[in-house]
Amino acid sequence: MRHPAADINGTLPTNRSLNTGIAPSCPGCGSIGISRIGSIPDAFEFAGRKLDTPLPGGSLYRCRVCTLHWRHPQPDKRELDALYRQGDAASWQYHPVRRQDWQIAMAIIRKNDGLHSVLDVGCFDGRFLDHLGTDYRRAGIEVHPRAAEHAASKGIQIVGRDFSDLETLPTPFDVVVAMDVIEHVGNPKEFLGSLAKATRPGGLIIVSTGNTAAWSWRLMRGMYWYCSIAEHLSFINPQWCKLISHELGLEITDLETFSHEPAKPSATFLQASANLFYRCLPNLAYGLRRFHALRKGLACRPSFRTPPHWRSARDHLLVAFRVPLRDGAHDLHCTDARVSLEVSRPAS
Numbered sequence: 001m002r003h004p005a006a007d008i009n010g011t012l013p014t015n016r017s018l019n020t021g022i023a024p025s026c027p028g029c030g031s032i033g034i035s036r037i038g039s040i041p042d043a044f045e046f047a048g049r050k051l052d053t054p055l056p057g058g059s060l061y062r063c064r065v066c067t068l069h070w071r072h073p074q075p076d077k078r079e080l081d082a083l084y085r086q087g088d089a090a091s092w093q094y095h096p097v098r099r100q101d102w103q104i105a106m107a108i109i110r111k112n113d114g115l116h117s118v119l120d121v122g123c124f125d126g127r128f129l130d131h132l133g134t135d136y137r138r139a140g141i142e143v144h145p146r147a148a149e150h151a152a153s154k155g156i157q158i159v160g161r162d163f164s165d166l167e168t169l170p171t172p173f174d175v176v177v178a179m180d181v182i183e184h185v186g187n188p189k190e191f192l193g194s195l196a197k198a199t200r201p202g203g204l205i206i207v208s209t210g211n212t213a214a215w216s217w218r219l220m221r222g223m224y225w226y227c228s229i230a231e232h233l234s235f236i237n238p239q240w241c242k243l244i245s246h247e248l249g250l251e252i253t254d255l256e257t258f259s260h261e262p263a264k265p266s267a268t269f270l271q272a273s274a275n276l277f278y279r280c281l282p283n284l285a286y287g288l289r290r291f292h293a294l295r296k297g298l299a300c301r302p303s304f305r306t307p308p309h310w311r312s313a314r315d316h317l318l319v320a321f322r323v324p325l326r327d328g329a330h331d332l333h334c335t336d337a338r339v340s341l342e343v344s345r346p347a348s
């Protein structure tokens with residue numbers, strides 16, 4: 001079904017409503033000690049669907065206290081919901097063997113004894129849980145109705161549609177996974193806290209996402225491919241994971257970096273060279289790409305202004321957090337964390 005805000009062609013209206021606060025503070029810790037990293041290119045598609053008007057990229061910011069990175073401004077929740085409902089389902093489908101994070105997560109789950117129930121937050125069509133196998137009680141949270149139906153047909157219990165459903169699950173799970181999800185939320189710390197509430201004491205939370213500490217990202221700054229994807233709002237790194245796990249009373253048991261799409265050396269070299277070219281001479285890179293397209297009789301796309309995706313870069317991380325065995329530990333640690341961040345916040 002088309003979203004009510006969409007026109008007859010299924011495109012969204014042009015009067016985009018953006019949260020355009022003047023001086024953004026950190027969405028995670030509230031600090032005003034922030035740095036602007038660079039401009040993010042405008043986006044011409046969202047969730048695999050072409051937009052009638054581009055979404056302004058805004059800027060990439062970094063918190064000097066908790067190291068969280070985020071884009072600002074961001075579409076508001078109403079517009080994000082509308083954009084996601086119109087998303088092309090094919091853009092989220094992957095072959096399990098090609099997903100490095102799925103392989104690492106499965107190895108972590110299988111090597112730990114006593115893990116019997118697994119909740120996949122943002123499970124889409126249940127492909128990860130299906131691949132994990134029927135030795136586990138498998139459940140998912142998924143907002144896309146058709147994808148949730150597919151997951152249910154594979155024997156996966158759908159226990160919620162929205163991240164807010166994490167707060168009201170009747171029984172906690174041994175493992176809660178959220179792979180390529182945390183970058184879609186506005187407040188990753190709050191999200192990680194919700195994942196912890198859905199995990200039993202002694203259980204594991206497994207998160208995978210982009211890594212702002214990767215050298216390729218630090219080189220390309222705001223024009224990096226991962227933050228130019230319009231659905232991606234927030235970005236973390238190992239330092240953030242260590243700080244926030246301490247604040248939430250979680251223990252990091254595994255932290256691995258990997259490439260989203262490993263490629264042959266020749267393709268890796270081409271992606272790296274193209275990105276370096278854009279970094280040093282963006283107008284010349286755009287001009288050459290445009291010239292190349294015109295020579296081949298192809299349309300000149302506005303996305304030529306953006307560097308090509310550098311998917312072979314080792315710019316992703318997967319982190320496994322263990323929830324402590326002590327009852328009530330989360331609340332105590334969260335309270336302590338708020339106090340410590342207040343104290344360490346730089347003066348304005």
Ligand SMILES: [Zn+2]
Nearest residue numbers: 026029063066
């Ligand atoms: Zn912060």
